[in-house]
Every structure is written in C-alpha cells, then in structure tokens.
Amino acid sequence: xxxxxxxxxxxxxxxxxxxxxxxxxxxxxxxxxxxxxxxxxxxxxxxxxxxxxxxxxxxxxxxxxxxxxxxxxxxxxxxxxxxxxxxxxxxxxxxxxxxxxxxxxxxxxxxxxxxxxxxxxxxxxxxxxxxxxxxxxxxxxxxxxxxxxxxxxxxxxxxxxxxxxxxxxxxxxxxxxxxxxxxxxxxxxxxxxxxxxxxxxxxxxxx
Numbered sequence: 400x401x402x403x404x405x406x407x408x409x410x411x412x413x414x415x416x417x418x419x420x421x422x423x424x425x426x427x428x429x430x431x432x433x434x435x436x437x438x439x440x441x442x443x444x445x446x447x448x449x450x451x452x453x454x455x456x457x458x459x460x461x462x463x464x465x466x467x468x469x470x471x472x473x474x475x476x477x478x479x480x481x482x483x484x485x486x487x488x489x490x491x492x493x494x495x496x497x498x499x500x501x502x503x504x505x506x507x508x509x510x511x512x513x514x515x516x517x518x519x520x521x522x523x524x525x526x527x528x529x530x531x532x533x534x535x536x537x538x539x540x541x542x543x544x545x546x547x548x549x550x551x552x553x554x555x556x557x558x559x560x561x562x563x564x565x566x567x568x569x570x571x572x573x574x575x576x577x578x579x580x581x582x583x584x585x586x587x588x589x590x591x592x593x594x595x596x597x598x599x600x601x602x603x604x605x606x
Contacts, residue, residue, distance in 0.1 A: 461487040464516040468492055471510045478503050478510075483524065484562040485511075488575045488605065490518030495573035495601055497527045497566045523573050523601035527566065539565040542594040546570055549592055555584045561602065563589075568596030575605045 465487045473479050481503070484495040492511055498504050508522045543565040550556050550563070561574040570589050576582055582602050589598045 460516055461489065464490065464492065464514065467514045468494075468511050468517070471514055472507060475506065475510055477506050481507075482564070483507065484564055484573060486560075486562060486574055487517075490516060491521065492517050492519070493521040493523060493573055493575070493601070493603065495523040495525075495562060495571055496564055497525050497571075499527055501526065521601070521603065523571070525566075525571060525599070538594060539567065542568065542570065542592065545592045546572075546589050546595065549588050550585055553584065553588050556581055556588065561585055565595075568594055570595050570598045571601055572598065573601035574603075576602050577605055579604060 465485050468485045468487070469483070472481075472483050472485070478498065481498050482496055484493075486493045486495075492514075494507060494511060498507065504522065504524050504526065507524055508520060511517060511520050511522075543563050546563045546565070550561050560576065561572055564571040564573070570592075572585055572589060576585070582600060582604070585602065586598055586600055589595060
C-alpha cells in the first residue's frame with residue numbers, strides 16, 4: 400500500500416510541476432516600454448535636404464527680369480519707340496541699342512534699375528550720330544542678318560547669345576560669352592561682313 404500510494408503521490412507531483420512549467424511557457428512577454436520602442440527610429444540618421452538647382456532657377460529668374468525690363472522700356476512714352484536689346488545673366492542686365500539723346504539713355508538706365516531682380520546694369524546704349532533714313536534702316540537690317548548668320552556659323556563661336564545691332568553700318572555686338580578669344584573672334588567675323596563700316600564691342604565674359 401505504501402508503495403502504491405508513494406507512486407501516486409510522485410506522479411501527482413510531476414503532473415503539477417509539468418502544469419506550472421507549461422503555464423510559464425505560455426505567458427505573454429512583458430510589453431516593451433514606449434521609449435525603448437521608439438529609440439531605434441529616433442536614432443536613425445535624418446535624410447539630408449537636397450540643395451536647389453540654382454542654375455535652373457537663375458535661368459528662370461533672368462528670363463523674368465529680361466521680360467520685365469523690356470516691358471518697362473516699352474511702356475515709357477519717352478523711349479518706347481527705340482529698339483533696345485536687353486540681356487540678363489544672374490541679375491546683371493545689359494542694355495544695348497541707339498537713342499537720340501543722353502536724357503533718353505539716362506531714362507532707360509533709371510527704368511531698368513527700378514525693375515525687381517536687377518542687381519546691376521551695363522548700359523551700352525549709344526547715341527545716334529545723325530538721322531536714319533528708310534534706306535539706312537533696310538541696309539542695316541541686311542547687315543545685322545549677315546553678321547548674325549556669320550557668328551552662328553563660325554566654328555569658334557557658334558553663339559546665339561551675341562546680340563547684333565546696326566546703325567548706318569556701325570555694328571554693335573553685346574551679350575555674354577565664354578572667353579576673350581570668343582570676343583576677339585566675333586569682332587573679327589563682324590568686321591569681315593560687307594556693309595559693316597565699324598564694330599563696337601559691348602560683350603562681356605560670363606562670370
């Protein structure tokens with residue numbers, strides 16, 4: 400009897416121990432503190448901001464400035480009849496063309512300075528030496544077209560950024576180019592065109 404009872408007691412003890420062990424294994428894990436769970440994410444390195452493409456933005460701004468300056472010049476009663484050339488690079492505005500008087504030249508300068516986005520001005524506007532006839536205008540138009548075609552077609556220049564203005568055979572070249580060699584070449588090409596009496600250089604090297 401003692402042996403049978405002892406075996407029974409031993410079995411009951413083992414069964415109880417197994418039950419406790421099973422209960423311990425099935426217990427849900429303790430919840431992770433909120434601060435501990437968030438720490439990996441908070442320690443992750445932040446993505447660096449992508450810098451803006453300043454070159455594209457500058458081109459857009461320069462186009463807007465050029466259009467605004469042209470509008471201001473055309474809207475002014477004293478100078479709206481003149482053919483101004485306006486070019487802009489990084490806020491620097493270059494004016495070229497011909498006017499009748501110094502006061503008109505000064506007026507163009509002051510109007511340009513008042514336009515938003517203009518940082519500086521190169522005023523290359525020249526004074527007319529005498530009245531232009533219809534025949535002069537036609538001839539000057541032909542000369543201008545020939546000079547432009549020659550500049551675009553030249554292997555060392557091939558630039559559409561050079562503005563050409565002609566007045567009674569006097570050619571004015573303005574704009575922004577890459578190097579002094581391009582300036583020298585443009586002057587040489589323009590001087591070789593039939594109908595060109597003189598060439599004035601108002602070109603600048605890009606900064």
